[in-house]
Amino acid sequence: MLKKILRVTGIVLGSIVVLAIGYYVKVCISVNNRHTKTYTVTPQVVNIPTDSASYALGGRLIKAKGCTDCHGDDMGGKNFIDDPALGLIVARNLTKGKGGLPQDYSTADWVLALKHGLDRDHKPLIIMPAHEYTMLSEQDMGSIIAYCQTLPNVDRELEESSIGPLGNILTDAGKIALFPAEAIDHNRTLTKEVVPAVTVAYGEYVAVACQGCHRKNMKGGEPVAPGFPVVADISSTGHPANWTDEQFIATLRTGKTPEGKVLNPKEMPWTMTKELTDVELKALHLYLKSI
Ligand code: HEC
Ligand code: HEC
Structure with a gap:
């Protein structure tokens, strides 16, 4: 009798383990497919202003829009989330120092990141809130890019982002939006300018x-x-x-x-x-x- 109970329990537990592994493998494949998907978009040609007022605006907006919260006060990047379950999410070094953006990182690449949430290979960036920045006016986005293109070099080499098991499961279940590119209307044209007013x-x-x-x-x-x-x-x-x-x-x-x-x-x-x-x-x- 005892033997039989043990055998049945063993089969039940074994089946649960197999099912759990099967489920997790499915989750990983699905999230990985979304992460490595190539988007065919043509980044809009955004005018990059060169006047000092726009430059100052860009310097304020990188704080007011949260860039420095994630990428660090010096924009040299930092680990934004470092949790064994959720994953290691690294907000990149956006300067041209060691560990920073490639020397030939172009204005079009900046637009891909901010307007589309994509890296220069047109693959989705993790967490980077481009679904919000895509609503910026051309004037505001251009000012941010103008400012960022002249950031002083910061030498800081960081790891690549990697999604943890809970991060994968919550993403697959639609509980967290890991890839903002998925929520963006990639064909929308930026509004030229939005004039500040108490309206x-x-x-x-x-x-x-x-x-x-x-x-x-x-x-x-x-x-x-x-x-x-x-x-x-x-x-x-x-x-x-x-x-x-x-x-x-x-x-x-x-x-x-x-x-x-x-x-x-x-x-x-x-x-x-x-x-x-x-x-x-x-x-x-x-x-x-x-x-
Ligand atoms: C990263 C997430 C996040 C963002 C972005 C954010 N908030 Fe909040 N906000 C919160 C959370 C969470 C609370 C509640 C905090 C608590 O209960 O301690 C909160 C609370 C507040 C409160 C206090 C409300 C109260 O009843 O005391 C105000 C006001 C507020 N937010 C305004 C804003 C405004 C305006 C913006 C945009 C400019 C904004 N928040 C953006 C997460 C956020
Ligand atoms: C909530 C955190 C967060 C905020 C806010 C944020 N970023 Fe990011 N950003 C990230 C993360 C994380 C990555 C790296 C994503 C990855 O590894 O896939 C990233 C990547 C980037 C990249 C790199 C793109 C590439 O091609 O590698 C650029 C450019 C960038 N961010 C610019 C900005 C600017 C400018 C702002 C403000 C307007 C900003 N980010 C705000 C988290 C953030």
Whole structure:
């Protein structure tokens, strides 16, 4: 009797192991296919401004759009996620120093990365939020590229990104969007210029940077990744709708809310939002209250 129970248990456990391995192999093949897919896109010819105002704009935007949060203050790259389960996600060294971008990395390559979320071989970049940058105006994207093309060299050799087992499983299940290229309309032409003004329309333009976490409807919800807090509702039904412009601006520059909450910049990136101008923040507040 005991022998029989042991044998049956063995068969059941064995089958579970075989099924689990089979499932994981399927997941890996599917995610790898998505990662190595070649996209046929022709990058738009983006005008790269050379005037000092655009250059200064680019220098501010690399902070306000989060580039420095991931690629480091010196843009010399860093390990953005280093977790045995999720994987090692390395935001590349974007300078021309040792371990940086190739010497012949062209303006078209910059556009492939920012507008399409693709590397120069037209394969999807991991995590790099191009689905947001693809909504930038040509003026803003051009200014960012102009600034980045003159970054001082940083010698920093980093590893290649690699996706961990949980990263593969969550990606396959559609729980995390590892390849922003998949969510981009690659045929869309960039808007030439979006003029800053305290309007709902301009606020919507700035709010693209919040969508990744607060969702399109700005109502927040599920944490963006395991270990992160629930994302707050910042639409007309959330706290910010009751704040004055001054309180909204202070919150996004200091990480302290009028209700006394202290926001962790690793979870709610106010180190990025503190770089937004008064006009951008007022427009953003106006937009958030309107939805
Ligand atoms: C959420 C983190 C994150 C943010 C924000 C971010 N990047 Fe990246 N970026 C990455 C990661 C990760 C990679 C490497 C992806 C890979 O290995 O597939 C990358 C790669 C790149 C590349 C390399 C493309 C190539 O061909 O190898 C460029 C260029 C780039 N980013 C520019 C920018 C700029 C400019 C900004 C701001 C406008 C920015 N990134 C914001 C994470 C980020
Ligand atoms: C990387 C993800 C992420 C991005 C990008 C992001 N947020 Fe947040 N935000 C959060 C999370 C998570 C919370 C909740 C933090 C907590 O509960 O501690 C939050 C909280 C807030 C709060 C406080 C709300 C309250 O009720 O106290 C405001 C205001 C806010 N975000 C505004 C913004 C705006 C505006 C943008 C875009 C410019 C933005 N956030 C972009 C993740 C993000």
